[in-house]
Structure formats: structure tokens, C-alpha cells
Amino acid sequence: MNERAPRSVETRTLRIAYAEWGADSGWPVILSHGFPYDVHAFDEVAPILADAGARVIAPCARGFGPTRFVSDATLRSGQQAARGLDILQLADALALQRPILAGFDWGGNASCVAAALWPHRFGGLVSYASYDIIDIGAQRRPASPALERVCWYQHLFQTERGRQCLAEHRRDLCRLLWEAWSPGWRFDTATFERSAASFDNPDFVDIVIHCYRHVFGLEAGDPALQPLEDRLARRPAIAIPAVTLDGTQDPLKPGGTKSDAPRFVAAHEHRAVEAGHNLPQEKPRDFADAVSTVRSWLV
Template sequence: MDVRSVGAGVLSVAYREYGPAGGWPCILGHGFPYDVEAYAEAAPLLAEAGARVIVPWLRGYGPTRFLKPDTPRSGEQAALGADLRALMDALGIERAVLGGYDWGGRAACVVAALWPERVTALVSGNSYNIQDIARAMEPAAPAAEAAYWYQYYFHSERGRRGLAQDRRGIARLLWRMWSPTWAFDEATFVRSAAAFDNPDFVDVVIHSYRHRYGLVPGDPAVADIEAALSRQPPIAVPAITIDGDADGVGGLTTHHAAMFTGPHEHRVFAGAGHNLPQERPADWARAVLNARKLAG
């Protein structure tokens, strides 16, 4: 495993690379509030199966940095998808198996939906992970609204200040709430928490959770991508979607099946919470390998 960086679009993207340089390409994305440690066990399993695995720190996390001070610190879905495509271009990867959950899964879904020619197969935690911002203000069931407390907190300046003052405290609480069966220790948390010290972390996170509700404008540079996503495009590439049945922030997503128009399987990891690849690394790696086979 090597830690490297490359200029890609508006970022200098830091990433871990596992496996042979000539292996079949696989890019895996982490979520909020996690980092590349989510794949510390799953990625070597895929490397052993012949994959060249790329695990980047997303914008606002770890050693990844914006190249210019005036680039908007956007956390919107279009920016995440554009970052992933730019990374593929920078590394000379024409097509890859893409996987992820939460923010990283959203980036993978964006690329799979809009640029399917770049995707061999998709593994997506929480299934169809593209936001329908036009309907974001429609009320959800009470239990779902309660689970989203942190999003509403981040809509306020009190929430911004709270995240800036105690980003690790908020992240630790969310880990426990979202993965109630995962007995992670403090050392495991600390390894990921270092990624939240990125100077752009707070700005990117706050923008993400405000933009998805239509409360703030997006980055004009990715407005065309956001417009395309507003049409809720289906995903036609071969896909395996996954839920954890103990996920404390999202329910089961079997109702998303109609959004996958190509070969598609849905799996439920029993006893798993939100951080699927770190809680179930062998099952996650198996899903990636099976998705590649699904693609023929």
C-alpha cells in the first residue's frame, strides 16, 4: 500500500494505492465522517484478487487539498462526481469498478449515471445515492427526520460553530449512532479522525448539508452536472447495491431497484451499520468481485 497524490481537476488528490500497477482498476470512496481507513482491510483483499485499488481522500478530508484559494469549497454531489471523473482522467484510468457508500457512494453513482462508459461495474452502499434536491423539503417519516438531526443542525450557524469547535466529538457520536453494533475502539476512530483536521473540512461539510436542501447555491463550474442529476438519471451499468440492517441513519433501500436498469443485485449485510466496508470488509470485497463478474 502506497500513499500518493495527483493533480486532478481543482484538487491535489491524496490516495492510497494497493495491488499491482497493471491490475484491473477499482476506485473506492469513503463517506462522511469517515476516511480511507474504511477500506484498510477490504482493499488488500481486492489487491490479492488482482485489482489495482485506488482509495482517495475526498475533498475536505486528509491530505487532499484544493489547488486554488478561490475555488468554492463545495460539498455538493456534482462536485464529488466531477472529482472522481477528474481523478480517473489524471491516473489514465479509462474504465474502473467503482464502489462506495455515503459521499463516496454518491460520487460513484454520479459517474455511473452520467458517464457509464467509464464504469465497468458499481457497488453502492445505500443503493441509488443521487439526491433529488427538488424534493428535499418534503417531510419524511418521523424516525427518518430524527435520524437527520445533524443535517438540520448544520443548516444553522450554531451547527457550523459546533462542527468547527468539536469535529471529532460530532464524528464519534455519529459513528456510534449509525453503527450501533460496531464495537470500534478509540484507536480505530483516531486513525480516521486525523482526516477531519483538513482546513477545508468544515466548509465542505456545511456546504454539502445545506446545498442538498437547496439552501445555498452550488459551484457554477459544475452546474451542468447538477442539472443533469436533477433529472434523476437511471443507472444502467452492472450494479450490486448494499444495505446494513442495523444502519442508524438510513433504512433499507429495496425501493430503489427501479433506478437500476442494467444487471442488478441487492444485498443486506446482517448486523452491519452505515460504514459497510469497514464493518464487513470481506463481504464488501466479495461484492466488488461479484459486481465485476456481473459485468461479464
């Protein structure tokens, strides 16, 4: 089924641009991308789901593509509570009835946040990297040296030199991450450039830098969102049906995330897929099948 023309909807904070597939009467799915990716990560996933009867919404995250802030005065926050709230407000603005959430990287994090904080509002979840709610307190402690090396970009972004590097070399830096995180995936320049155009958003650098500085506990978040961050710090369980996924070739998740299973207290299944970090674009049928599995549990 063909993608519709790009659309947008206004929430209290953002004018969210989104791609859409399927009929208005279809069962709703929100597909959320990560950094440094964009909605094109779902170019093959979404038509599969639309052909199965879904109405698929793939929003451009804050700081990506045509999505813009309603007010110039709003903090350009990349914190997880803000991105989870964006999903809730998108679902409300589009009047989606208990949509299934599915995402990876930042999109998996935001989907898990929304599912944990507002379980009454969503029907199910597909999350790459399982329980992907960031334990900000734990981020103050070091990981293994091997993983710290993989996360070099996060350390770079703590400095003003890192901000300047991202601003001046965003395409080169982001392509390095694509290549490192998906070592078995062969993509061409055109594929990368389709997504890289989204990095020209005027808020991209501010959002990315704030995200990683807030994660490290080195930059304050939006005070209005602190009550949500306090709830997330208590590591709430996810109480809606969920399929979780790992990419067996993902250097960011060595050993996988199957051990997170106890944090899912409704129907839950974990799957390992031979792929890297960008699983929806590398193995779109596996990602779509996970969404269809959650759908089958709800009907």
C-alpha cells in the same frame, strides 16, 4: 498485499491524496469513503481485492486528509456534482481504464453520480444504499419524525451555531455519528482516531457545511456545475452493472433501499448485510465480495 506509500495526483480542481494497493497491471477499482469517515474504512477491503488481482485506489475526498484545492479561489463546494466530478477527474488523471466504482455514504453518492453521468467511463458499480443520487427537490419535504431525529446533524449544520459546533467539536460530533449509525459495531479509540485525523483538513468544515446546506436547497452550488445538477435532478438511470448493498442495522436507511432496483438498467443484484452504516469497515469481506461479483460480470 501491502499498501503502497501514500500518493497524490493533480486534477483541474484538486491535488487528490490517495492510498493504493496492488499492481499497476491489476483491474482498477476506486473505493470512495463518506462523511465522517476516511480511507481507513477500506483498510481490510482493499487488501482482499488486491490479492484477487485488483489495483485499488482509495482517494481522500475533498475536505479530508491531505487532499487540497489547487486554487484558493475555488468554491469549497460539497455538492454531489462536484464530488462525482472528482471521481471522473481522478480516473482520468491516473489513466484508469473503466474502473469499478465502490463507495458508501458520500462515497456511494459520488460513485452513483459518476456512474449515471459518465457510464462510458466506468465498468461497474458497488453502491451502499442503492441509487444514492440525492433528489434535492424532495429534500424540501419532511421525512418521518423518527428519521428527522436521526438526521439532527443535518439540521444543526443549517445554522452558524452548527458550523461553529463542527469546527470546535468535530471529533466528538463525528464519533457520536459513528456510534449512532453503526449500533452493533464495537470500535476502539485508536480506530476512530486514525480516521479522525482526516477531519483536520482546513477545508473540512466548509465542505461539510456546504454539502448539507446545498442538499436542503438553502445554499447555492457552483454555477459551473449547474448543468450537471440539472441532469441529476432528472434522476438518470444507472446503466452499468451494479451490486447494491444495505446494512440491516443502519438507522439512516430504515427498511432498506431495495425499492430502488428499477433505476438500475444493466445487470444488478441487491444484498442486505447484517451491519450498520459503515459497512466496509464492519463487514469488509461482504463489501469486497460485492466488488468481485461486479468484476466477474465484466470478464
